[in-house]
Each structure stands twice: as C-alpha cells, then as structure tokens.
Amino acid sequence: MKCRKCKAPAEVSLPSHNTAFCRECFSIYFTRQVEKAIRHHSLIKYGERVLVALSGGKDSLGLMLELSRLEYDVTGLHVDLGIPVSSPAARAKVEGFCERHGLKLHVVELAKHGLPIPDVKQYINRPVCSACGKIKRHWFNRVALEGGFQVLATGHNLDDEVARLFANTLRWDAGYLSDQGPCLEAESGFARKIKPLYRLTEFETACYAFINGIEIHTAPCPYSSGASFTGHKQLWANLEYTSPGTKIAFYDGFLKRGRPAFALVDQETGAPLAPCETCASPTSTGVCGVCRLGITVAERRAADPGRQPGPGKD
Amino acid sequence: MITVFIEPDNETMTFVRLNTVLMLQRRLGLRVNDALVIRGEELLTPDCQLKDGDQIRVRKVMSTG
Ligand code: SF4
Ligand SMILES: [Zn+2]
Ligand SMILES: [Zn+2]
Numbered sequence: 001m002k003c004r005k006c007k008a009p010a011e012v013s014l015p016s017h018n019t020a021f022c023r024e025c026f027s028i029y030f031t032r033q034v035e036k037a038i039r040h041h042s043l044i045k046y047g048e049r050v051l052v053a054l055s056g057g058k059d060s061l062g063l064m065l066e067l068s069r070l071e072y073d074v075t076g077l078h079v080d081l082g083i084p085v086s087s088p089a090a091r092a093k094v095e096g097f098c099e100r101h102g103l104k105l106h107v108v109e110l111a112k113h114g115l116p117i118p119d120v121k122q123y124i125n126r127p128v129c130s131a132c133g134k135i136k137r138h139w140f141n142r143v144a145l146e147g148g149f150q151v152l153a154t155g156h157n158l159d160d161e162v163a164r165l166f167a168n169t170l171r172w173d174a175g176y177l178s179d180q181g182p183c184l185e186a187e188s189g190f191a192r193k194i195k196p197l198y199r200l201t202e203f204e205t206a207c208y209a210f211i212n213g214i215e216i217h218t219a220p221c222p223y224s225s226g227a228s229f230t231g232h233k234q235l236w237a238n239l240e241y242t243s244p245g246t247k248i249a250f251y252d253g254f255l256k257r258g259r260p261a262f263a264l265v266d267q268e269t270g271a272p273l274a275p276c277e278t279c280a281s282p283t284s285t286g287v288c289g290v291c292r293l294g295i296t297v298a299e300r301r302a303a304d305p306g307r308q309p310g311p312g313k314d
Numbered sequence: 315m316i317t318v319f320i321e322p323d324n325e326t327m328t329f330v331r332l333n334t335v336l337m338l339q340r341r342l343g344l345r346v347n348d349a350l351v352i353r354g355e356e357l358l359t360p361d362c363q364l365k366d367g368d369q370i371r372v373r374k375v376m377s378t379g
Contacts, residue, residue, distance in 0.1 A: 001359040011357040015346055020359060159376075203347035206375040207357060210350055218322045233376055241345045 012207050016244045023211050030208050033199040034066050041183045043194040044072055044151055051149040051191070053140050054078045054098075054105070056090035056217030058209035059155030061097050063197050065212060067153065068103055075104040075149070079139050081132065082109065082116030083221065090217040097214065106147070108139045114294050121223060123300040124293060128223050131293060138290040142281050144191035156195040159202040162236055162247050163229035165254055178262040181255055188273040189282035199248065316364055318342075321373045336360035342372065349374045 001010040003022035010020035021029055038044055050067060054060045054076040067074045078094045081087045091107065098105040110116050115135060121128040144152045161180075168176040184193040197205060209216055239246050275281070276288035283289070301307050316329045318338065332338055335351050335358045342349075351358040352371040364370070 001361045010359050013346060013359040023357070201347065202375045203350075206350055206373065210352065210357065210373070220322075230376070237345060237348065237376075240347075 011211075012204075014204070016201070016240060016247070018244065026207060027211065030200065030204065031066065031070070033204075034070070034196050037182055037196050037199050038194075041181070041194075043153075043183055043192075043196055048073070048150040049148065050074045050151040050153050051077050051106075051140070051144045051147065052153045053136075053155070054094045055155070056093040056097075057155065058214065058216045059157050059160075059197060059202075059205045061094070061155075061214050061216060062205050062208045062212070063153060063155040064097075064103060065101060065214065066208075067196065068101065074153075075106060075147070077140060077143050078105065078107045079136050080107055080109045080111070081136075081221075082111040083118060083223070086219055086221050087117075089219060093215055093217040106143060108143065110135065110139075114298055115290070117223070119297050119301060120293065123297045123304075129225075132223075135290055135293070138281060138288070141190055142279065145189060145281070149191055150186065151194055152191045153194050153196060155197055155205070157197045157200055157202050157205050158247055158251065159233055159236070160229075161195065161198050162251050163232040165251060166232050166236065167229060174262055174265055178259065178265070181259060189275070198251070201247070315366060316368045316370060318370045318372055321371065323374075332364050334360065334364060335362045338364065338370070338372075344372070344374070348376070 001013060001020045002008070003010045003025050004019040005025040005028075006022060008022040008024075011023050012026045013020045044050060050072050052060065052064045052067065052074050054064060056078070064074060064076055076094065076098050078091060080091050095105065095107075097103075117128065117132050117135075120131050120135070124131055140152055140154075143149075161182075165177075165180055168180060182195045182198040186192040200208075208214075236247060271284035273282040273284050274286075276283045276286075276291055278287055278291040281288050281290075285292075287295075316332050316338075318327045318329065319325075320327065320342070329338070329341065332341070338351065339346065339349070339360060346360055350371075350373040351362075352373060353362075353368060358370075
C-alpha cells in the first residue's frame, strides 16, 4: 500500500477516508484534523491559556503534544486518584511525558484533600465511578478557575463522542442532546470545555501515540467494570466497517442539524449557581457536591474502628 | 513461524503459514482499524507481507475504562 500523498510505503490505512498515509503525511493529516476542529468551533482563541486534563492514556497525552506543537499555551492537569498500584503508574507516565517534552504540569492529589478514591469506594454508598467522575470534573473546573485558564481541554475522540451521542439518542435525552459537542461555552464560573480530537478515531490517536513514541498508561483501573459504552463502540465499529465514513457523518450531521433543534426545545434553566461556601466552585446547593462527599468520607473514616490512627490517640 | 504478542491482553500466539497482515487480523477476529499491527518500529497496513521469524505486536485500540 502506498501513501496517497507522496507514494512512499504507507503505514496507516484509513478506509473511513478511503486513503492511506506514510507516517509523515499521517502526522500532517492528524494536525489538519485538530486545526479544523479548533477553527470550525472556535475552540481556542488567540492568547488563551489552556488546561489539558491528562489521564496518562493515548488520547490525552497525544492531545497535549499536538496542542503544544501548534504553539498553544498549554498546561497539563493530572488528578492522582490515590488508588494503589494503578494511580502511581498513571502519574509516572504523565510526569515522564511532561518532563520529556518540557511541558507544564499541575498534579492534584486526592489523598491530600481527604478524598482518595479507595475511601470514596469504602464509605460512599453509590457507584464509585460516578463519584470518581464527579470528583475529577470538580478538580478540572476548580484548577481552571483558580489558575486563570480560559479553556479546559479533554482527549475525547470520535469513537467516544459517537458512543456517547448514540447513548443519549437511545434515551432521547433532550438535555444532553441540546449541548453535546466539541465545545461547551464558558458560563457561570466554568471555563470553556473543548474536545479538539473529536474528528479523530481511537485508531488514529493510537497511531499518533505510537509514531510519536508516547509511552501510555494502559493498565485498567481495578474498580473498572470494563470500558463504558463498549457494546455501542462494537456496534459502531461494525457499521463503520460496512459503510466507511458513517461515524463522522453521524456526528457532524448531529452538530449541524440535530443539536440546534434540541437547543430550541430545551430552554429549561437550572437553579442559579453561586460559589460553594467551602471551595468557591459554582454550585446550586450552598456547599458543592464534592465538598459534601469530603465531609461524609471524613465523618465515616473517623467513626471506622479499623481506621483509628493508633493507640492513645483520638 | 510468526510470533504475535497481543496487547493489552499480554498474550503470545504463534502462527505458521500466515502471508499477510490481513490474514492475521482475520484470524484474530479484528477489523482493519481495531488494532495497530507493529513490527519493530514500523506500523503495518493490511496488505503487508509477513515472513517466517517475524515478531509482531498487535495493540488493540479500544480503550478499556
Ligand atoms: S474506573 Fe476507576 S478511574 Fe475510572 S471512574 Fe471508575 S474509579 Fe474512577
Ligand atoms: Zn506520504
Ligand atoms: Zn465545594
């Protein structure tokens, strides 16, 4: 197979685009897709500071590298979840990556804030992944706010977005269908949230990571019950296989024709937001959900006979 | 014989008589863009010929949580 552009031997075959590329031309293609996403949806404006959420996976690290090459002012943010074995491994990948490429990194250690995920799992009576997701989003928003970042970028790719859109569509969830997309404008104390990789598939971000020698964290979280939307992703892989180009057509079609219609319907507005009394994050409940989680975990930990600090202390 | 290491399962398989990457993908039940197929430092497209003694890495791309 030859590169469609320069006729050198191809390394990446992309049936969805009816093309194949050598690694140099693939890198150009990858950059073009990111630039196109940024330009078409005004994801980043000139001079804005961008905080990039880094999990240690191929998508987030690839995104960070690409945005830095495009000369955006990027800073990485890693939330250390405090899970034995898996968190130190993920953190080491992120720190090594940022050091190698000379990129700024901010790390939040949940253990220092009283909310390591193993304690959340032990003391909070709800699915750990929903609490964990909430805590991570809280810190992304909070660091963006406190650090003066206008933009918060995540590594969601086309497969993530299509699977999520499909799930929202199956439920006809008008709320989500009215604002799912690569850009959620800043409002009431939240930074703008962007997904610059939304035009690129999981396969393409994996190729990019490999070609750029990015070492990624792949060991699954011990609390994971498998990837979210795995069934939907399989279904879409089959659709894409039989009709190449279906994924991006479905997603782009939604952005152009579906979302505006839902946005018209979904005019309901939530309760007004005010700064959390404890941490100043925007919330509609006085003390925000994550601060309340922190209080509950602290109380139950203190009442747990198995977790007393030692004899003679209270 | 061709040795294939599969990630992230960390499984090793060996094959005799396997001419192309496409044949390997079919044997593993993978579609073209389900996994990276790696030989040394290079990525292989489905039409690439495999030869005796090749050490191949197959890296599945679907994220696992
Ligand atoms: S799988 Fe692990 S890291 Fe992911 S949301 Fe659940 S607890 Fe958090
Ligand atoms: Zn080329
Ligand atoms: Zn709070």
